[in-house]
Amino acid sequence: MSFRTYFDVPGADRSALGEQVAAQRARVARRLASVARVVAIVSGKGGVGKSYVTAAVAAAAARHGTQVGVVDADLKSPTVARMLGATGPLAVTDDGVAPASGAEGVRVVSSDFLLADGRPLAWREPEDDRFVWRGALEAAALREFLGDVTWGRLDLLLVDLPPGADGVSDLTALVPQLSGALAVTLPSDESGRSVARTMHALRDAGIPLLGVVENMSGYHCDACRADRPLFAGHAGDTLADAFRVPLLARIPFDGSAQPAAPADTWRSIAAALLEGGRGKGP
Amino acid sequence: MKFLCLACDEQMQFRERQEPGDGTFAASFTCPSCGHEVAMLANPAETQLVGALGVKIGGRELDEQPMEFVRRNVVGRDDAFADAAPAAGAAGRRPAWSAAAEERLARVPAFVRGMVKKIYGEYAAERGIAEITPEVMDRARTELGLEGM
Numbered sequence: 140m141s142f143r144t145y146f147d148v149p150g151a152d153r154s155a156l157g158e159q160v161a162a163q164r165a166r167v168a169r170r171l172a173s174v175a176r177v178v179a180i181v182s183g184k185g186g187v188g189k190s191y192v193t194a195a196v197a198a199a200a201a202r203h204g205t206q207v208g209v210v211d212a213d214l215k216s217p218t219v220a221r222m223l224g225a226t227g228p229l230a231v232t233d234d235g236v237a238p239a240s241g242a243e244g245v246r247v248v249s250s251d252f253l254l255a256d257g258r259p260l261a262w263r264e265p266e267d268d269r270f271v272w273r274g275a276l277e278a279a280a281l282r283e284f285l286g287d288v289t290w291g292r293l294d295l296l297l298v299d300l301p302p303g304a305d306g307v308s309d310l311t312a313l314v315p316q317l318s319g320a321l322a323v324t325l326p327s328d329e330s331g332r333s334v335a336r337t338m339h340a341l342r343d344a345g346i347p348l349l350g351v352v353e354n355m356s357g358y359h360c361d362a363c364r365a366d367r368p369l370f371a372g373h374a375g376d377t378l379a380d381a382f383r384v385p386l387l388a389r390i391p392f393d394g395s396a397q398p399a400a401p402a403d404t405w406r407s408i409a410a411a412l413l414e415g416g417r418g419k420g421p
Numbered sequence: 422m423k424f425l426c427l428a429c430d431e432q433m434q435f436r437e438r439q440e441p442g443d444g445t446f447a448a449s450f451t452c453p454s455c456g457h458e459v460a461m462l463a464n465p466a467e468t469q470l471v472g473a474l475g476v477k478i479g480g481r482e483l484d485e486q487p488m489e490f491v492r493r494n495v496v497g498r499d500d501a502f503a504d505a506a507p508a509a510g511a512a513g514r515r516p517a518w519s520a521a522a523e524e525r526l527a528r529v530p531a532f533v534r535g536m537v538k539k540i541y542g543e544y545a546a547e548r549g550i551a552e553i554t555p556e557v558m559d560r561a562r563t564e565l566g567l568e569g570m
Contacts, residue, residue, distance in 0.1 A: 140427070142425070143425065143430075145423060148423050148425060148432050149432075150423065150432040152422060152423055153435045153479055153480045154422055154476075154477070154478050154479055154480050155480055156471065156474075156476050156478075159475075159476040159477065159480075159481065160474065160476060163475060163476075163485075166485070227500070227501055227502075228500050228501055228502055228503040229488075229501065229502050229503065230502075230503045230505070231487055231488070231502050231503065231504045231505060231535065231536070232487075232505050233487075233505070234487075235487045236487045236488050236502070250495075252501055253491065253495055253497040253498065253501045253532075254495075254497060254498060255497070255498040256498075258496075258498075260495070261495070261496040262494050262495060262496065263493070263494050263495070263496055271470070272469070272470055272473035275470075275473040275474055276473050276494060279473065279474065279475040279490045279491075279494075280490065280491050280494075280495070282475065282490075283475075283487075283488045283489075283490055283491050287487045287488045287489075
């Protein structure tokens with residue numbers, strides 16, 4: 140017995156899974172057509188202050204008239220929404236889900252609005268063997284955060300990716316014309332090595348690297364009235380040299396809730412994100 | 422996925438879909454020439470794998486709702502979404518909900534309930550159904566492929 144091939148049978152495939160996936164991508168592209176630039180904020184490991192930098196840059200840009208949105212793509216550990224003072228619920232209309240409004244009018248969507256306080260990200264199904272398709276579930280959620288939100292016209296959409304390189308491929312699949320990425324590191328060599336892996340992943344994917352921000356780059360000692368290092372190492376400089384990108388800022392550690400750098404610093408980082416890399420294209 | 426009647430060398434036509442239980446997804450197909458019928462039974466793991474991509478076996482009957490995947494799949498807080506009221510029908514009236522249907526809707530997690538109510542409301546409005554009952558909900562589930570709703 141010989142069978143015809145799938146394509147030899149001319150009738151339509153009712154499921155048309157390939158077409159459904161293509162439609163999902165097209166939906167994201169349509170939604171982001173009104174967004175001038177999409178920039179990823181990345182790190183190598185958690186706890187470096189990536190979300191803090193995202194929030195501060197977004198607010199600084201918005202303060203000066205830039206229309207800014209933030210996607211909190213760190214689904215399991217969402218923090219940037221609260222840093223911006225954005226809260227749910229998310230209003231749903233026929234056209235999509237309206238983003239929450241944060242400091243300076245920054246438009247925000249985050250899993251923080253979805254999860255009960257203190258509860259981890261959990262999926263309804265599948266209950267067994269969910270490790271097999273957890274990545275697919277998270278990528279689908281990111282797709283909706285990008286494509287189902289009524290962003291409106293934006294000059295800049297920042298995507299706060301989870302630590303590491305995993306989120307890079309998900310994002311570049313959904314936004315092929317990503318404008319660029321900003322890497323955030325601690326000064327330590329360990330952080331630098333970890334961030335380097337993510338930066339390599341970005342470069343391999345053809346994503347422009349817009350610069351590095353070194354966070355917790357020392358602190359001011361009131362007793363001795365001098366700036367002191369908090370970590371050994373100079374990862375910011377090392378990464379900037381290795382990847383030939385600018386070190387956009389060193390942000391000192393400050394235990395207060397206030398941004399630990401002058402407003403000009405954040406504004407200059409925002410300017411680099413608005414001007415560097417590539418336009419998103421049609 | 423296509424189904425071929427070997428005796429007639431004809432592509433079989435989709436007839437209906439069901440969820441007979443334990444997570445199985447079932448779809449039946451008929452040969453347009455000889456009338457031969459077959460059923461495809463997908464095990465839950467296969468269904469879930471496809472579902473994790475946010476696509477639907479058997480195709481979509483409805484446009485994707487805003488954040489439909491997240492709302493169907495994430496265990497979320499009750500007050501995460503504020504849904505707009507379901508649209509009125511062609512005659513400008515919203516379908517009523519019977520007490521039994523309301524009771525059934527109340528068992529849907531609040532995280533997704535507003536979206537589910539909207540879908541059933543639009544289904545009824547488009548068909549001129551004045552009252553949504555559990556039977557209408559069952560019919561909509563089968564016709565629209567609302568697995569898990």
